[in-house]
Amino acid sequence: MTEQILSEAEYDAITQAAAQWCMRLHEPDCSDAERLAFQQWHDADPVHAFEYAAMCEIWEVADHLPASALTQPPAPARPAPRRTWQRYGVAAAITLCALPLAAYSGWELGWLPSSYERFEAGDSLRTVVLADGSQVELNLGSALVYSNYKDQRRVTLKKGEAFFKVSHDSEHPFVVKAASGQVKVTGTQFNVWMYQDQVRVTLLQGSVLVSSNTAQPGEGFRLEPGMQANYKAGDYAPQINQTYSNDSSLAWRNGKLVLDNLALSDALPLINRYLDLPAQVADSHTGQIRVGGIYNTRDIKSLLSSLPKVLPVYLTRNRDGNPVINSLPQFPPKS
The missing domain is CATH 3.55.50.30 (Phage tail protein beta-alpha-beta fold)
Structure with missing residues (x-):
């Protein structure tokens, strides 16, 4: 993205526009003329494109909200600090424009994150430290999003593969969403590989709960060290296998x-x-x-x-x- 010096008012105007376009383009009655106008706005400045991409990710994060949150009147709550929300891709804008709830109220109800980070690895391996202190190694061409909620820490693996060393917090579970399923832990070391709708979870230390379909009831199937779970879209349950000393699942780290x-x-x-x-x-x-x-x-x-x-x-x-x-x-x- 091209570096620009923008005033706070100019930046706010762009983020508000990105939020409004994000909402409008998700409406079924959005016209071709509106889509053309959006494309012109999007292409007019790299900052527009950057903020719209960030807004779409916030939209995905907010997509898990219960339906009642979309119609509930505003709660008389203190809003979250402005700087915190701006730092993580203008979540405040999506809260104020798309949801009739204050950001603070959304956090207290466990519907909106207090922080939001995106990490991506290009042509080289990358190691990052999340806000909770967990360490993640990203394979080539991998990307993930980290969001901190009141009741859980959540990672969405957008593409590729990642090795996690999760900071222990029994009161604040760590959940990795990958394709149609998820991995839930409190503190452990494990690897998640994803290609299209296929996912493979390999556990090194601790224990995890693996679900192949988050729409199904139950917390998932427990893995112990030396076990591996494989699933793809449509699977009712993951396939559980034992790994061996010569398992090569983590060779990508080298x-x-x-x-x-x-x-x-x-x-x-x-x-x-x-x-x-x-x-x-x-x-x-x-x-x-x-x-x-x-x-x-x-x-x-x-x-x-x-x-x-x-x-x-x-x-x-x-x-x-x-x-x-x-x-x-x-x-x-x-x-």
Whole structure:
């Protein structure tokens, strides 16, 4: 984002506009003309784009609010400090414009966070410390949002993979939302990998509760150290497995991707996490071909291009430009 020197009034005007556009674009009767006007406003200044992106994330955070909060009259409560809300992506604006509740009242009811932070890792690994003191290691191309609520600390893994060392607080659980499920802890060490709607949770220390569908009743399935849970969208319950001493789930922390004699269909989600254009297999027969090896996570494109050198496959591209892995035709030996 281009650095600009804005007065407080100018910044407030932009954040208010971003909040109003965010609300309007979510309305079903938003017209094409309004959408065009928004695009012109959005593209007019990088600050507009930055604040609108922040506002959309605040909108997602507020999306869990009970329906009654959208119609309840304003509570006569003291508002949260202005500077605190501005620091975290103008949550005050979304509170005042989208919800008829003061920010302080929303915090007291456990509906709105007191702080909000976004972290992202690009082409290198990144370690961050959250406001509660928890430490998070982010894999390449990963992003998450941290929000502090009165009754819980909440992380939403937007994409990628993260390793968590959670500060213990039995009165303030730590919840990681990933795809359709979540991981709930009070203090522990664990890894969460996500690709599209697939999630894998690996526990190192402590214990966690894993839910594959937060819409289902119950707190989830408990993992103990050395256990792993896998789920995807639509699963009623996660699949629980035991991990072993040679488990390679955390090799990414050393910049490595380890494929331990996996079928291509199972290896591709691990590979595609690092590719701009995900690869596909041409058919189920190709998906059964097995691949192994240790690869540099910063150079996964080379892994893909090297497959024809080590496997009976060749590469093509589909109409969208995605790489397609095809198996070489097998002919019976001549008699």
